[in-house]
Amino acid sequence: MNILFLLDNSFINDRRVYREAKSLVKAGFNINLIAVKSDIVPEYEEIDGIKVHRILGDDIYDIKKSSCFKSYAKTIIEKFDFNIIHANDQTMLNLGVKIKKQKKNVKLIYDSHELFHAWPLNTNAKGFIFIKTIIVRYLLKKREAKNIKEIDALITVNESIRNDIISNFNLKLSSVSIRNLPELAYNIEEKSVLRKKFNLKSDDKILVYIGANIYPKTINIEQVINEFANKPNTFMIFICAFNWGKVAIEDYASGLEVKNLFFHDYIPQHLLIKYLNDADVGIVSSWNKKDLSYWYGLDNKLFEYMMAEIPILATRQPEYIEIVEKYDIGKCINPESDNFYDTFNEIIGNRDHYLENIKKVKLFLNWEEESKKLIEFYKDLM
Numbered sequence: 001m002n003i004l005f006l007l008d009n010s011f012i013n014d015r016r017v018y019r020e021a022k023s024l025v026k027a028g029f030n031i032n033l034i035a036v037k038s039d040i041v042p043e044y045e046e047i048d049g050i051k052v053h054r055i056l057g058d059d060i061y062d063i064k065k066s067s068c069f070k071s072y073a074k075t076i077i078e079k080f081d082f083n084i085i086h087a088n089d090q091t092m093l094n095l096g097v098k099i100k101k102q103k104k105n106v107k108l109i110y111d112s113h114e115l116f117h118a119w120p121l122n123t124n125a126k127g128f129i130f131i132k133t134i135i136v137r138y139l140l141k142k143r144e145a146k147n148i149k150e151i152d153a154l155i156t157v158n159e160s161i162r163n164d165i166i167s168n169f170n171l172k173l174s175s176v177s178i179r180n181l182p183e184l185a186y187n188i189e190e191k192s193v194l195r196k197k198f199n200l201k202s203d204d205k206i207l208v209y210i211g212a213n214i215y216p217k218t219i220n221i222e223q224v225i226n227e228f229a230n231k232p233n234t235f236m237i238f239i240c241a242f243n244w245g246k247v248a249i250e251d252y253a254s255g256l257e258v259k260n261l262f263f264h265d266y267i268p269q270h271l272l273i274k275y276l277n278d279a280d281v282g283i284v285s286s287w288n289k290k291d292l293s294y295w296y297g298l299d300n301k302l303f304e305y306m307m308a309e310i311p312i313l314a315t316r317q318p319e320y321i322e323i324v325e326k327y328d329i330g331k332c333i334n335p336e337s338d339n340f341y342d343t344f345n346e347i348i349g350n351r352d353h354y355l356e357n358i359k360k361v362k363l364f365l366n367w368e369e370e371s372k373k374l375i376e377f378y379k380d381l382m
Contacts, residue, residue: 001029001030001083001084001378001382002029002030002032002080002081002082002083002084003024003029003030003031003032003082003083003084003085003086003378004032004033004034004076004080004082004084004085004086004099004106005017005020005021005031005032005033005034005050005086005088006034006085006086006087006088006092006095006096007033007034007035007036007088007092008036008056008060008061008088008089008091008092009035009036010035010036010037010038010040010041010054011033011035011041011047011052011054012038012040012041013268013269015180015182015269015300016113016157016180017033017088018047018048018050019180019183019367019371020086020111020178020371020374021033021050022048022049022050023367023371023374023375024374024375024378025048025049025050026049027375027378029378031049031050031051032051032053032080032082033050033051033052033053034053034055034056034076035052035053035054035055035056036054036056036057036058036060037054037055037056037057038054041054042054043055053079055072055075055076056072060072060091060095061091063136063139063140066094069094069095069098070098072095072098073095073098073099073101073102074102076099077099077102077103082106083106083107084106084107084108084109084378084381085099085100085106085107085108085109086109086111087108087109087110087111088111088113089111089112089113089114089116090112090116090140090143090144090147093110093144093147093148093151094143094147096108096110096147096151097147097150100150107152107153107381108150108151108152108153109151109152109153109154109155109381110148110151110153110154110155111155111156112154112155112156112157112161112165113156113157113180114157114161114293114297115161115164115165115292115293115296115297116140116141116144116293117141117144117145117168118164118291118292118293119291119293120218120288120291120293120294145169148165148169148171149169151171151173152173152174152381153173153174153175153377153381154166154171154173154174154175154176155175155176155177155178155374155377156175156176156177156178157177157178157179157180157298158177158179158296158297158298158319159177159319159322160296160298160318160319161177161293161296161297162175162176162177164292164296174377174380174381176373176374176377178370178371178373178374178377179298179303179370180300180303181303181365181366181367181369181370182269182300182303182304182307182366182367183366183367183368184307184362184363184366184367184368185273185307185308185362188273188277188308188309189277191274191275191277191278192278193274193275193278194206194208194237194264194275194278194279195278197264198235198237198262200235201233203233204233204234204235205233205234205235205280205281205344205348206234206235206236206237206278206279206280206281207224207228207234207235207236207237207279207280207281207282207283207313207344208236208237208238208239208276208279208281208282208283208305208310209221209224209236209237209238209239209240209282209283209285209301210239210240210267210272210276210282210301210304210305211239211240211299211301212240212241212266213240213241213243213245213246214238214240214241214245214246214249215245216245216248216249216252218286218288218291218294219285219286219288219294220285220286220287220288220315220335221238221249221285222249222252223285223287223335223340224236224283224285224340225249225252225253225256225258225261226256227339227340227341228260228261228340228341228344229253229256229258229260229261230257230258230259230260231260231341234260234341234344235260235261235262236260236261236262237261237262237263237264237279238261238262238263238264239263239264239265239266239267239275240263240264240265240266241265241266242263242265242266246263250263269304272304272308273304273307273308276304276305276308276310277308277309277310279308279310280310280311280348280351281310281311281312281313281330281344281347281348282301282302282304282305282308282310282311282312282313283312283313283314283340284299284301284302284312284313284314284315284320285314285315285335285340286299286315286317287315287317287334287335287336295317295318296317296318296319297317297319298319298320298323302314302320302323302324303365306329306358306361306362306365307362307366309355309358309359309362310358311329311330311331311347311351311354311355311358312324312329312330312331313330313331313333313340313343313344313347314330314331314332314333315332315333315334315335316332316333316334317332320332323365327357327361327365328353328354328357329354329357329358329361330347330354331343331346331347
């Protein structure tokens with residue numbers, strides 16, 4: 001079977017798509033992955049058997065240039081042989097639909113990494129630009145709703161999002177949730193990277209947050225800062241990209257004269273464990289009932305903490321409860337009535353118990369096990 005992967009980035013650090021494509025190659029499938037051009041990587045390369053073709057331009061992001069999708073579809077059909085289109089997220093679903101209209105005998109899989117129809121804007125734009133952003137988001141949501149009618153199968157990142165998409169769009173088709181679990185990590189050794197970098201003592205307690213980005217007024221991180229601010233021998237370390245979001249959170253903390261918060265620039269995934277295993281607790285603070293994409297989310301960071309063997313402090317959202325409480329690897333709280341800092345101390349007091357459970361749980365909550373669902377899903381489509 002020849003599979004055409006469609007991706008709306010340059011395939012430089014997309015761990016989910018890499019894991020899926022690599023697993024399918026290993027299972028005997030032929031993968032051509034279409035990605036976006038970049039100045040820092042070649043137009044064509046082969047990565048672990050994945051044939052990567054960076055032929056898409058930035059026009060795919062501009063709704064005013066949506067005619068580009070028909071042209072890309074024509075080029076792809078002429079160049080590649082494939083039986084199945086695996087479209088990652090809604091922009092590539094649009095391209096997948098255009099391809100399928102010209103090549104009607106292929107099957108189209110929509111791999112939705114998020115709940116796009118309920119995704120917040122996450123922007124600091126104001127005035128006319130903000131209004132324009134709202135209009136564009138409305139048009140993109142309408143586009144997804146139209147395109148999703150053309151798919152043959154659905155993949156999502158968790159059960160909550162899978163159920164929501166099926167219900168919201170009234171889908172009756174084959175579907176599966178494939179969680180973006182890390183590969184199993186063995187032999188975790190303490191490196192003291194964070195303590196050395198920020199000059200912390202061995203008995204200081206570290207709460208760590210990781211994320212590609214950190215957004216103000218979205219992931220409830222302000223409450224975390226309020227409750228941890230200047231607590232003795234306790235430090236917050238936020239690992240995230242240094243962009244407008246980080247600046248906004250830093251300004252917020254500065255306004256409160258917080259002295260025990262440090263920022264570390266984004267760390268590549270393959271180096272994360274080396275840094276994370278120096279922390280005492282990892283936090284997943286999202287508490288956003290009005291944005292279902294966050295409410296139903298299952299952050300990758302939760303599993304990164306688990307692989308690094310640090311207990312988890314999360315909020316009481318459906319997918320977090322299903323992991324953290326079900327397997328007893330940390331605590332989930334309702335931040336409207338509970339306190340993050342108090343719960344942090346409860347976890348510290350029972351840390352050995354959580355660590356013992358984490359070491360067992362990571363043996364079956366890992367990509368090596370999760371990928372088996374993906375392979376079976378594809379075999380059923382054959």
